[in-house]
Amino acid sequence: MSDRFLLNDADIARFLVNGYHLVEPELPDGLNETIAAQLDALDHNPGDAITEAVPELWQVLDHPAVKGALISLLGADYEVQSHRHWHCKQPGAGHMNWHQDGLNSRDTLLNRFLGLYYPTDITPEMGPTIIVPGTQFRNAPTDRMATYTNIRGQVPLTVKAGTVAFTHYDLWHGTAANRSPHKRHMIKFLFRRTRDNTAPTWNHDPEDASKTRDWNKRAEAEDANNILNFHNPLGVSQSDHYKERAIRRQNWDYLMGKSA
Ligand SMILES: O=C(O)CCC(=O)C(=O)O
Numbered sequence: 001m002s003d004r005f006l007l008n009d010a011d012i013a014r015f016l017v018n019g020y021h022l023v024e025p026e027l028p029d030g031l032n033e034t035i036a037a038q039l040d041a042l043d044h045n046p047g048d049a050i051t052e053a054v055p056e057l058w059q060v061l062d063h064p065a066v067k068g069a070l071i072s073l074l075g076a077d078y079e080v081q082s083h084r085h086w087h088c089k090q091p092g093a094g095h096m097n098w099h100q101d102g103l104n105s106r107d108t109l110l111n112r113f114l115g116l117y118y119p120t121d122i123t124p125e126m127g128p129t130i131i132v133p134g135t136q137f138r139n140a141p142t143d144r145m146a147t148y149t150n151i152r153g154q155v156p157l158t159v160k161a162g163t164v165a166f167t168h169y170d171l172w173h174g175t176a177a178n179r180s181p182h183k184r185h186m187i188k189f190l191f192r193r194t195r196d197n198t199a200p201t202w203n204h205d206p207e208d209a210s211k212t213r214d215w216n217k218r219a220e221a222e223d224a225n226n227i228l229n230f231h232n233p234l235g236v237s238q239s240d241h242y243k244e245r246a247i248r249r250q251n252w253d254y255l256m257g258k259s260a
Helices: 009-018 031-041 047-053 057-061 064-074 216-221 224-230 238-255
Strands: 019-022 078-090 096-099 112-117 129-131 166-167 173-175 184-192
Touching: 009 019, 009 064, 009 224, 009 238, 031 057, 031 184, 047 057, 047 112, 047 216, 064 112, 064 166, 064 184, 078 129, 096 112, 112 173, 216 224, 224 238
Parallel strands: none
Antiparallel strands: 019 166, 078 184, 096 173, 112 166, 112 184, 129 173
């Protein structure tokens, strides 16, 4: 695996802060179109067997840019889990409420996350997935979240065809309504760490990752240490931010292999 496709320190820090990372792999000509056409033609949802119905999906997961992000975040022995799902939003389908996936067993360390692959361009009218960066360490009851409406800082994943959005498993998300005449396709994959890191598995630069804190440039921080310290996507205040910072730092040390 060429280092060219691994993430760098700032990318890892941003993932820990925001809970997502977008990859736009250069896929072979026509691959997205072939996948989208096969999905359009499906008459039932095959559940986990979507990769048998559309085997070309493996070419997306096997692309070096996708693998590079996975190795960087989960280590070289990451597992593609057997559960996966085709989310087809039909024209006219309504919005999906805010929620976190799973059964409320949350993990503040980076051991699993989702990869959302979109085979077509996604416009605002097509019912994009909407995420709320920075919410991944905030466990919230789903019935309460369902009553939330517009959350400040939400990001619609209006992405170009072929994008894979890696999202922290616990990130708050939902969808907009599909107001377009097109089916909106997304395939959700799950990935899991199989062993603790003993060293960074990304393109780590010890010097760049340990720059001193610079209060004057905190909003524009571009290096891992300052991103981890100062970025605040939810705009929370003092103790809330301190708690989040502590979790980020614990994660960073974990990924650096310090607790192994
Ligand atoms: O269809 C989407 O964009 C999101 C699906 C979703 O929220 C989920 O799988 O939990």
